Amino acid sequence: MEHDAGSPAAGEPARYVAAPDAPSSSSTPAAAASATATPAAPPAAPPAAAAAGSASPGGFARLARLAPGALAASYADLCAGAWPVGPEQLPVVYHPSYNISFFGIEKLHPFDSGKFAKVVKALKREGVLRGDGQLVTPREATPELLADVHTEDYLHRIHNHNFTVVQVTELAPLAMLPNRLLQWRVVAPMRMHVGGTMLALGLALERGWAVNVGGGMHHASAGRGMGWCPFDDIMLGVRRARRAVAAAEGAGAEAAAAGAAGAAVAAAGGSGTAAPGADAAVDAAAAGAAAGNGGDSGGGVGGGSLKVLVIDLDAHQGNGVEHDKLTLGDTQLFILDMYNAGVFPRDDEAKAAIDIKVELKSGTEDDIYLNRLRAALERAALVLPKPDLVVYNAGTDILAGDPLGRLAVSPAGVVERDELVWRWSRDVAQAPIAMLLSGGYAKDSAAVISTSLANLFNKFDLNPAPGA
Incomplete structure (x- = not known):
């Protein structure tokens, strides 16, 4: 099922509908019929979550699928500290080892592998975060956990052969380093990103929202990594979330x-x-x-019935997640992918997994970008099942001047984009949202991320006042 969300008709501004089953004047009859024929009400929040939501002007807490603490046992191997249940500790996941450095070699690639620390530092400086105690610290995803999606052969190669790491990072000088050093300084941090994404998805189901200050490695698939993406943290996170909810x-x-x-x-x-x-x-x-206890056959929103919508707004097609969706036959994973069709990876085979595809041209600016996004979200509300969880891959490589994304969206456009997705998730999809940072290669990427996160915290009242 693939829907290409094109530009709105001339003279008709794109928008998202006020309710998922209310077709707009620009909707096709088939889409309206689909929405009418299969209405989907959001699952009722547990009493504890509903109570929390009533005290939150932002409203995301009321979208929690489970009561606080319900998933603590299922994520004990991925949470380095006590499971966060109180409002003071936020569902924001970060570990200092997200930031990769190895003798300056990392600077040979345009990806800023140290942007994650810059984002956290800026949020603290601006008072958005009040300290490290508000953050949730993840653990590395072990090879055993990675094997839930990745093949034994690929895991052996990424952990034992320098050439595979070179292929993923596109940094030939890494081939000269001892493999033990390469694992410590490159592969282990990337496994930490995976642990952070898996943890963030679980937290979102309990808290209504979560942010992993990292992750979003959407080019990796079961048997290969590419484009600075060694592991498919999104699919790994989705599969863990389903089992955790079922348990x-x-x-x-x-x-x-x-x-x-x-x-x-x-x-x-x-x-x-x-x-x-x-x-x-x-x-x-x-x-x-x-x-x-049946795992993939769990009732409610559990097991394989947990419907997940991936909104991938990185500038590049998320081909790794798409390949894994096809390989695993995941019929409850839905993908909205909006990307520059003229740049890497140009993976036509993977497009079969995209439910709503929006292909952009290099140089696309704010107005066209945001209008096409609004149209795509409206289409998602009409033709896709109501999700139990939204995974938002929020790449900032759409910024003007980004050497790899080649789009031309302004910093203000990125802020508006993120707010639009969060507001749609809350008001239209009525689903928890887990945000991942994904790609971004412009010099101002970290600053734009910080500004956008600060805007989300402000607009949706995500950080309660001390003692509230």
Whole structure:
């Protein structure tokens, strides 16, 4: 299923609809029929999440799919500290080792591998973040975790052969370094990015939003890495999130079954003989527990039924995630990809996985870019299932002057783009959002990211006042 969201008709401004099932005048009859035929209501937030949302003017907390702490056990291997449940600790994931440096060789590539520290430093300087205590620290994704998507052969090569790392980073001098040093200074930090993305997706499901100050390695697929992307952190994060939700729902169903059994005994006066009809209640609760523990067949928003929408706005086609979607046959992953069709990777085979494709020309400026994005989001609301989670790949290589993205969007345009996606996720999709930073090769990339994140924190009231 591929929908090409083109430019709006002449004289008709692009916009997104106020509700997913309200077609606009520019919608096709087929799209309107699809939206009418398959209405999808968002799953009800758990009481704890709903209560949190009512106290948050930004409104993202009310979109949480699970109560705070529900996923703590499922992510214990990826969270370096205590699982964040209070409002003071934000769902913002960062580790200093995200920043890659190896004797200045990294500067031979236009990618600023130290931009992540610059973003965090700027957010602290501007008072958006009040200190490291508000951040969530991830752990590296182990080779065992990476094997959930990546092949054994590829994992062996990326961890043992310099040439594979050279292919991914496009830095030939790395071939001369000892492999142990290369693993320490390059591959391990990238595994940390993966851990951060996986953790951010889980946090978004509990908190309604999350940001990984890194990640978004959308060119990597099961058997290869490319374009500074060694691992498909997006697909790895999606698959972990599904299992975590299924496990949490299964635990909840088991507790319900135990409670029903206790109630049945109590109703019988403690005699050990259940009251009439109690067996049916126990059996129903037990069946729910079994379904929840079924992994990919979990009920509710769990297991394979967790519908995820990837909004990929990096300047380059996210071909790695797309290849993995096709290889794994993931029918619950939907992709909106808006990219410069005239630059790397030009992967026609991977386009079969894109649900809404927006191809741009080099030099595209703010007005055209933002109008086409609005049209694409409107189309997503009409023709795609309502997502349980939005993964936003927010590359800043769309900036004017970026040597690899070759688009011409202004810093103000990037800020408007990010706010547009977050607002659409909250108001139209009504789904939690996890934001990844992805690519960005212009000198002002880190500064623009910081400005945009500060705007999101301000507009959506993401950082509560101390003691609130």
